[in-house]
Amino acid sequence: MDKTTSLSQAIGTHLHNGDTVALEGFGHLVPVAAAHEIIRQKFTGLTLARMSCDVIVDQLLGADCLQGLISSFVANSSAGSLYELRRRVEHSDPEPLWFDEYSHGGMVARYQAGASKLPFQPIASYRGSDLAIKNPRIKSVTDPFGGPPIHVVPALNPDLTIVHAQRADREGNVQAWGMLGIQTEAAFAGRRLIVTVEEIVDESIIRSDPNRTIIPAHIVDAVVAVPRGAHPHSVQGYYDRDDEFSRDWSTLARDAEAVRDWLQTNIHDTADHAEFLALLGDDHFDRLSIKDAFSTPVNYGGRG
Amino acid sequence: MNIGTDITSSELLTIHSARALAGRRVVFAGHGLPTLAIALAQHTVAPEIEIVYESGVTGARPPDLPRSISDSVLVPGAASVMPMTHLFNYVLQGQRVDVGFLGAAQVDRYGSLNSTLIGDDWEHPESRLPGSGGAIEAMAGAAEVFLVMRRHTPRTFVETLDFVTSPSPRQAAQAEVGSMPAGAGVTHVITDLGIMTRSARDEELTLTAVHPGIDPAEVVRQTGWDLKVAADLESTRPPTPEELSLLRETLDPSRVYLR
Numbered sequence: 001m002d003k004t005t006s007l008s009q010a011i012g013t014h015l016h017n018g019d020t021v022a023l024e025g026f027g028h029l030v031p032v033a034a035a036h037e038i039i040r041q042k043f044t045g046l047t048l049a050r051m052s053c054d055v056i057v058d059q060l061l062g063a064d065c066l067q068g069l070i071s072s073f074v075a076n077s078s079a080g081s082l083y084e085l086r087r088r089v090e091h092s093d094p095e096p097l098w099f100d101e102y103s104h105g106g107m108v109a110r111y112q113a114g115a116s117k118l119p120f121q122p123i124a125s126y127r128g129s130d131l132a133i134k135n136p137r138i139k140s141v142t143d144p145f146g147g148p149p150i151h152v153v154p155a156l157n158p159d160l161t162i163v164h165a166q167r168a169d170r171e172g173n174v175q176a177w178g179m180l181g182i183q184t185e186a187a188f189a190g191r192r193l194i195v196t197v198e199e200i201v202d203e204s205i206i207r208s209d210p211n212r213t214i215i216p217a218h219i220v221d222a223v224v225a226v227p228r229g230a231h232p233h234s235v236q237g238y239y240d241r242d243d244e245f246s247r248d249w250s251t252l253a254r255d256a257e258a259v260r261d262w263l264q265t266n267i268h269d270t271a272d273h274a275e276f277l278a279l280l281g282d283d284h285f286d287r288l289s290i291k292d293a294f295s296t297p298v299n300y301g302g303r304g
Numbered sequence: 305m306n307i308g309t310d311i312t313s314s315e316l317l318t319i320h321s322a323r324a325l326a327g328r329r330v331v332f333a334g335h336g337l338p339t340l341a342i343a344l345a346q347h348t349v350a351p352e353i354e355i356v357y358e359s360g361v362t363g364a365r366p367p368d369l370p371r372s373i374s375d376s377v378l379v380p381g382a383a384s385v386m387p388m389t390h391l392f393n394y395v396l397q398g399q400r401v402d403v404g405f406l407g408a409a410q411v412d413r414y415g416s417l418n419s420t421l422i423g424d425d426w427e428h429p430e431s432r433l434p435g436s437g438g439a440i441e442a443m444a445g446a447a448e449v450f451l452v453m454r455r456h457t458p459r460t461f462v463e464t465l466d467f468v469t470s471p472s473p474r475q476a477a478q479a480e481v482g483s484m485p486a487g488a489g490v491t492h493v494i495t496d497l498g499i500m501t502r503s504a505r506d507e508e509l510t511l512t513a514v515h516p517g518i519d520p521a522e523v524v525r526q527t528g529w530d531l532k533v534a535a536d537l538e539s540t541r542p543p544t545p546e547e548l549s550l551l552r553e554t555l556d557p558s559r560v561y562l563r
Contacts, residue, residue: 026359026388027374051388052374052437075434078335078372089432099427103436104358108392124397125444127482128416128471131436134426140481149481178379179359180387234376243371291367293380 002170003223004200007273010222011037014192015046019159020070022049022111022190023056026181027077028236031164032056033229033273034196039063040267047098049158051107051182052077055232055249058084061097062259063267068098070156072107079243080250084259093256101135106153111182113155114189120152127151161190164230165214166237168195169203172220175212178236187215196226198238210300226273228285240288311543313496314454314562315551316515318344319543320494321405321452325350331403332356332396332442335434337452338405339370340551340561347550356395358438360386371560396438396445399486404442404449406470409433410462411451413508413529414472415490417443418465426467436469443470444483448491456495462528473505497523499540500531513538 005013015021015038023031035056038046047068050057054077060066061084074089076082088097102110105125113121122141126132132151140149163183165176174195176183187193195215200223206213232242232249252258270276277284314337321341325331326349333339333355346353354363359374363383370378379385386395395401408417419439423430443449453460468475472489476482490509493500498514510532514520516539524531556562 027372028359028376071435073435073437074432077374086432090429092428101435103440104388104438105392105397105441108388112389112393124483125441125485127444127484128468128476128479129436129440130420130426130468131440132479132482148483151482177385178376179361179374179385181359182388184387185389236376236379241371241375 003172003217003220004170005222005224007033007037007196007224007226008041010194010224011041014194014221015043015160017043018045020047020049022156022158022161022186024050024161024163024181024183024186025230025233026052026179027054027241028179028230028234029164029176029181029183030054030056030230030233031162031196032231032233033226034162034164034194035060036267036273036276038065039263049156051104053082053085055246058082058249058253058259059263059267061085061088062253062256063263066097068100070100072102072104076246076250079246083250083253084256087256100137101131102138102153103131106138108182108185109153110156111185111189113153114157115185118155120154122150122152124150156189158186158190160192160194161186162194162196163187163215164196164226166197166235167199167201167205168197168223169206169217170200170223171203172217172223173203173206173213174215174220175206175209176214177212180214184214188219192221193219194222194224195220196224196229198227198229198235200225228277229273231277237290239285240290242288311548312562315548316543317452317454317494317496318551318562319547320499320540321450322547323349324450324492324494325353325403328353328403330354330356330401331405332358332401332446333373334404334406334439334442335373335437336407337454337561338407339373340556341452342405343369343555344547344551347555348547354383356391356401358388358391360388360391362386362395369556369560392438392441396441399445399447401442401446402448404446405452406439406442406449407452408439408470410460410465411453411490411493412462412465412472414474415449415451415493415502415509416465416468416472416475417451417470417490418467420467420469422466424466439470443489444485445487447487449487449489450492450494451490453493453495456497456523456526458526458528461526477505497526508532510534511537513540515540516542
């Protein structure tokens, strides 16, 4: 079945106000264009699940899309603070944010449990951490096999998961390489799944290298071609990270009014991601170009 | 090059962090200076180090200095790129890491770390910091943890942490439930004033070396608890021209980390 569609159609169909939505990608392959479309369509009351925060978290907060955040790292990677997030957490400005905090290991465990349709997952690292005291969802259970009590974290099953990848076929077999983050687990944990990709390719390309497929088509609801859909993050083999953009955001977002203005000009006043990119300028991606480094092809040959 | 007078604090920290890695094999690199320190160690005292990043990259040999632990420049030439499930479950929780190299906002005398907040209220902190990331798992799973602190002050070396993000084994032992950490916790702390070490679970951090020109009494004054000073306190060996030139000209010429 051909699942290709437009980004506005995919988000409009599969996301609902009040949903928990996972946007995953660890400094690479981040579904930024999808986050912008969520802002454009003015969704509200969402809870965002995202291990490692970045500019899109500040943007979704500034656009008043979120009432909650499930995360394990709340800075703008190496580029500084996320000030919209800090205003919400430190001063409840303009309103409180429900914050469900874990470590990366805890988030990995939550997605794994969710993907496996298990109620919870044990984790070995929380003994003595204040996180286990402050977060009521980090609990402990008796080991039925005789070991000491062990911490557990609850399954995370987002209503919708969105991930970005290098390529997919029209049916939704998704291939990615480079840093893969928690995308496969988040995809299987989600009740619905949208995948944005740099390019849609012929099925024969996917099937020539099946080990490269990180998400099989049978769990995918929509596939959308969104070139440069992860900017300002990198996509291995396509474009480099835009550190200047991320750093500039941490400066701009000190001023809540500047965030509102940025969102108006760059998101609400643009029809789609292509128009957003056009505002960056034609030559913006020249300095984000990458040097090719091809792998040696492997031999998948077998009997017959 | 007139070494000794024009060395910046971040250069000093990086060089001593790198030297501490001699003989280590599998090292988990946290955000910031650890990445640069490990790169320097690979060029000097520990060419066999295999760097492990929480982004899943192991054995990185990047063609350019990574600007963060999730920089895709880490990927070409790496030994492997694992999904985060493998990295967190099998490598960290699976106790395959020799040294977790971390930074933090605060440390206490037994090596518990705070990277979560400043203030006394988790729900409404005075200052919200990045949080754990993988620090909790690195502390729990690595055989030992090295800590690099850019500024040694009574606000960063504290009697009581504002928030215990990554607990020392001693602190973990005092908790009622959960698995005990696999390793020794923090064994080395490298700061702009000197080096502190500890080894046993109930042992405090002890000042074992000061940088040239630093008065040990000043280090004690800049520490928020009654810091123990080793009887055989040493002076750290100054950076060599080779180390400085590697850092300045080869590894971080645009001073991404050497700010």
